[in-house]
Amino acid sequence: MYSFKARLTAGFIFLSALLSGCSFIAPQTYALKEKRPADLPRRVELTEVPFYPQDDYYCGPSALAMAVTAAGVPVVPEDLVDQVYLPGRKGSLQVEMLAAARRRGLIAYELAPRVEDLLRELAAGTPAIVLENFGPFKWYPIWHYSVVVGYDLDRLEVIRRSGKRPRLPTPLPVFEKIWREEDYWSMLVLPPERVPVTATETKYAAAVVALEQSGHLKNSLIAYNALLKRWPDSLTGQMGRGNVAYALHDLETAEAAFKQAAQEHTDSAAAFNNLANVLGERNKLNEALAAAEKAVALGGPMLPATEATLEEIRQKIAAASAEDALRAQKPAVPVAAPAPAQATPAAKPKSKTRKKKTAPAA
Amino acid sequence: MKFLSKLISQLLILSMVVLPFSTQAGMIGTDQVVASATAQANRDKVREFVSRTDVQKQFEALGLTASTAAERVNAMTQDEINRVAGKIDSLPAGASSSTGWWIAGVIVVGLIIWYFWK
Numbered sequence: 495m496y497s498f499k500a501r502l503t504a505g506f507i508f509l510s511a512l513l514s515g516c517s518f519i520a521p522q523t524y525a526l527k528e529k530r531p532a533d534l535p536r537r538v539e540l541t542e543v544p545f546y547p548q549d550d551y552y553c554g555p556s557a558l559a560m561a562v563t564a565a566g567v568p569v570v571p572e573d574l575v576d577q578v579y580l581p582g583r584k585g586s587l588q589v590e591m592l593a594a595a596r597r598r599g600l601i602a603y604e605l606a607p608r609v610e611d612l613l614r615e616l617a618a619g620t621p622a623i624v625l626e627n628f629g630p631f632k633w634y635p636i637w638h639y640s641v642v643v644g645y646d647l648d649r650l651e652v653i654r655r656s657g658k659r660p661r662l663p664t665p666l667p668v669f670e671k672i673w674r675e676e677d678y679w680s681m682l683v684l685p686p687e688r689v690p691v692t693a694t695e696t697k698y699a700a701a702v703v704a705l706e707q708s709g710h711l712k713n714s715l716i717a718y719n720a721l722l723k724r725w726p727d728s729l730t731g732q733m734g735r736g737n738v739a740y741a742l743h744d745l746e747t748a749e750a751a752f753k754q755a756a757q758e759h760t761d762s763a764a765a766f767n768n769l770a771n772v773l774g775e776r777n778k779l780n781e782a783l784a785a786a787e788k789a790v791a792l793g794g795p796m797l798p799a800t801e802a803t804l805e806e807i808r809q810k811i812a813a814a815s816a817e818d819a820l821r822a823q824k825p826a827v828p829v830a831a832p833a834p835a836q837a838t839p840a841a842k843p844k845s846k847t848r849k850k851k852t853a854p855a856a
Numbered sequence: 857m858k859f860l861s862k863l864i865s866q867l868l869i870l871s872m873v874v875l876p877f878s879t880q881a882g883m884i885g886t887d888q889v890v891a892s893a894t895a896q897a898n899r900d901k902v903r904e905f906v907s908r909t910d911v912q913k914q915f916e917a918l919g920l921t922a923s924t925a926a927e928r929v930n931a932m933t934q935d936e937i938n939r940v941a942g943k944i945d946s947l948p949a950g951a952s953s954s955t956g957w958w959i960a961g962v963i964v965v966g967l968i969i970w971y972f973w974k
Binding site for chain 1: 882889918
């Protein structure tokens with residue numbers, strides 16, 4: 495049995511350790527205090543980020559509504575309840591917060607688990623949704639989303655919009671403690687033209703691909719262009735630009751994008767495969783054949799797809815030469831116009847039936 | 857329950873029969889470019905399908921309608937689905953109501969009292 499006084503002293507030391515950002519409770523704050531990054535502004539507050547007070551359990555929709563609105567798409571929390579709130583859990587999952595941001599045509603980006611990165615994004619003008627855990631014990635977690643909108647390095651605090659409080663300055667060590675409990679998880683919601691300052695190419699590319707898959711093609715094209723502006727030789731950026739242009743029926747842009755990808759990434763079977771497809775559709779069959787052959791020669795996990803492309807191009811070439819032969823056979827026919835018009839519809843279904851037969855074999 | 861497992865197994869059989877032949881000539885998606893070579897090789901369509909239905913089922917069990925559950929699963933990437941499949945019950949779900957705060961407060965105060973005066 496320790497004396498009451500000793501326990502009180504221990505408690506006091508723990509609290510002061512927490513508040514001073516001691517290395518074992520809030521290691522990153524401690525490091526920041528020891529060595530402040532010179533290029534980081536001392537004080538930032540994004541006052542333009544709106545505030546939506548949270549109703550019981552709805553901190554997910556509220557936090558998301560603030561971030562989505564700040565990114566330029568006005569929404570209210572009620573709009574998002576159906577997209578992120580899980581009644582049985584009385585809360586919102588992280589992955590659904592990401593998915594719901596994408597459903598609004600925005601980029602959802604998970605930050606690296608670093609206090610400094612969070613501050614850098616704030617300095618660049620982007621608020622962050624953070625997941626905190628106030629639970630006193632591991633077996634009694636109290637998870638909560640809030641939006642960090644600013645910081646003050648002199649006072650060593652962050653400014654949060656949380657629950658019913660639109661502006662809640664929180665000591666940085668305390669914030670780090672509750673944030674650290676969930677592995678420093680935070681996400682940004684960004685308009686498609688803006689790349690996070692702390693982003694890595696791989697992670698940002700994955701975020702844009704996810705947006706493309708969500709069906710927001712025009713916005714993902716903007717984001718791919720932003721990605722290429724930051725990382726000009728990104729294969730994902732070049733391929734993404736080509737794929738989205740293709741999906742938007744802009745074959746010219748698609749061809750240019752895949753050409754660039756194939757030239758700069760000579761080992762990418764996907765680049766040559768897609769280039770071959772676009773060239774084939776634009777009836778540049780010789781070029782398409784060369785690209786498809788190169789794609790197959792590169793092998794790799796996409797071989798079934800590249801082989802199928804090559805087969806299709808070969809059939810197209812065969813159909814085209816058959817057409818030419820047909821035309822050559824009847825040079826004397828004075829009415830030339832109907833002949834090719836007849837030949838084209840005849841050739842098309844022919845190649846289609848052939849493709850169906852050969853596909854399983856490939 | 858029996859009906860459900862029957863349905864799932866039938867869907868599985870269908871997917872196993874159909875999926876191997878679904879590779880066709882055409883464009884390779886950007887997502888496949890991103891996935892690393894090993895991830896490509898490990899990609900198991902059947903497993904992906906299972907985790908997808910699993911998440912959807914869990915969503916329904918947690919109070920979503922079938923159509924909302926499907927819509928929300930569709931909004932997730934395969935990586936995200938893999939991240940949550942099978943553990944939706946235990947993953948963090950940000951909520952923090954005022955009731956939660958009260959309970960936490962009572963627990964903390966109770967423990968302090970117990971700690972000092974036991």
